[in-house]
Amino acid sequence: MIGILLALQINNWNSANVATKKERGILTELSSGLKLDKSILKNALRKDSLDLIGLYSLDSLLNYPEHDNNSDINKLFGKVYGFRFVRVNTAFYEDLKSSGLQVLKDDEIRSAVVNLFEDNYVFLKDLIDQERSVNQVNRPYFLENFTNLTFQEYAKPRSIKLIWKDSYFKNLVHYRIITLETNQIKWYKKTIEDIDNLQSLISIYLNE
Template sequence: MIKFFRKIRQNLLLENKTGKYLKYAIGEILLVVIGILLALQVNTWNENSKINKQELQLLESLQYEFTSNKNELDRSLKKSQLIQKRCEAILENTGNREMKLSKIESDSLINWGLTNIVTYDVSNGIISDIISSGKIQIIRNERIKNFLSNWNGILNDVKEDETWAVNERNNVIYPFLYKHSNYTSTTQSNSQNTEITSGFDTDYKAVYKFLEFENLANSQRIWNRKNERNYKNLKSRIEEIIILFEQEINLKK
């Protein structure tokens, strides 16, 4: 092809057709420029296609991780609601109220109500990698980027209340129960404690008369109600971001 154009230029010069030669030269330059521009355009298109593919992969990975997080959050939410119901069942029998619980029922309520703690075990592997590696810049949707950037802060608010509940269980509820209840008996329903029985017969009617016991049950109920509100708010945020992921993924496919 180059030899062909060179031959044309040589023929024009030999025929002394300078005007036509200049026009031809300008045309050839324009063709070269157009070729370069086309090559740049193709290169840009290839680069954008590569970035779009990377962004799509990130969005799909994030969608999977947040969907898993939502499912885990649903489990934590249900658990916090169950603990509240168990605490309410305890509170219906405290103080001067008539004790209607059997020993087995009381043991189960104390074990699964007062000493049970909810923690939201979130998976952050993908989002942490995206932020630490700077891959977040590949994502062009600003709402998604802002959400991902603020995700740890959103989680910290939830974890802070969970930590308070755990500390109260460890530092307040356990010391009381170790002193006034039968730990062996209350944990009898646990699969890890099926072979050991207690040598003591605990009178739970007396325990239910303690104001401190009622306060502990009510405090546990209140903490789990607060956790429930936090989980519901977090669930709304997660559902919102999952919808954004889905919209962006559909646009890029």
Template structure:
């Protein structure tokens, strides 16, 4: 097409028909501009498609990561419930001066210990490295950031700063001195059950342990609910991207 315009231009110039030449020259310019615009449009469309594919890949990976986080949270919630029950039963037995019996052994064996969330951050780290703008939905992007940068960080800080400190600096030294363990989290027996009935420090430690265990349980349940909501958002956005 461009060669055709050039031949026309040469013919018009040779015949000294400047006005017609000018029209064809303008037409040639328009043709070139249109070609550039079409090329840019195709290139932009390809870039958008590639960007959408990257977003789909990352969100699919994050969806899988969050599923494993839910499994870890379920384990922590179940374990925390067992610790709470054990602490409540032993504390009540001591306060009500219930004589030692074999039925208390599993609960003595389960009063100590805490949990940590081992969340999978692979997709989150990838997202930070490529840029948060990869997630095209503003609401979803903010929800993801809130989970990983705020909620997970807070849970980690509380676990390390409060829960671990109580378990290993306060509770465990008493547990080590006062309890004979048959098997951790299975069975244990106090050196003297009767002496613990009058051991105010040990009972106050159990009360604090119950407070922290219930607090951590609430944190696990709150994040569990948040993740389920986030998974729904991710699934809806993935459907939207696949329809584009």
């Protein structure tokens, strides 16, 4: 009897040890993936934040209709046009969800993982659809009134006088500013903060 109980205890200990190693492996891999996603988001945030400054400059310049056309202004026009989104990795989470999130024993970590991927990452994934909506508004106007179009980089007006006095174009600039602030910049910042929080929880847990 004692031998059987001892064998059961050893078996339970081995099972717990295997589960712990599996969990630590998952958390380590997850943390590495989040590090890559954070780098992608930081680069996108940096670029979009600089472009937002350019868009605000353009918005201010549009109050001066006598402004001459030049390549610098064309670069500002280009920032109004084009898609802005990032691709983050959700495959690891989907695999984890399929195999069972209960492998993550710490409730706070598990909750942070679910919130990050089911909230932030879902929004980031849906950005492409939102950007299509933005492009449907901007594209016809740009194709009609600009040449030498390069997404987010350059657009040369066919008639600078027309553009400078067109209230509809001013509305397009405002629309791009609003969507850039409330979609990309807001959610990139939030996701980076949430990734930092989750990575901190993982680091503390693994080092306990």
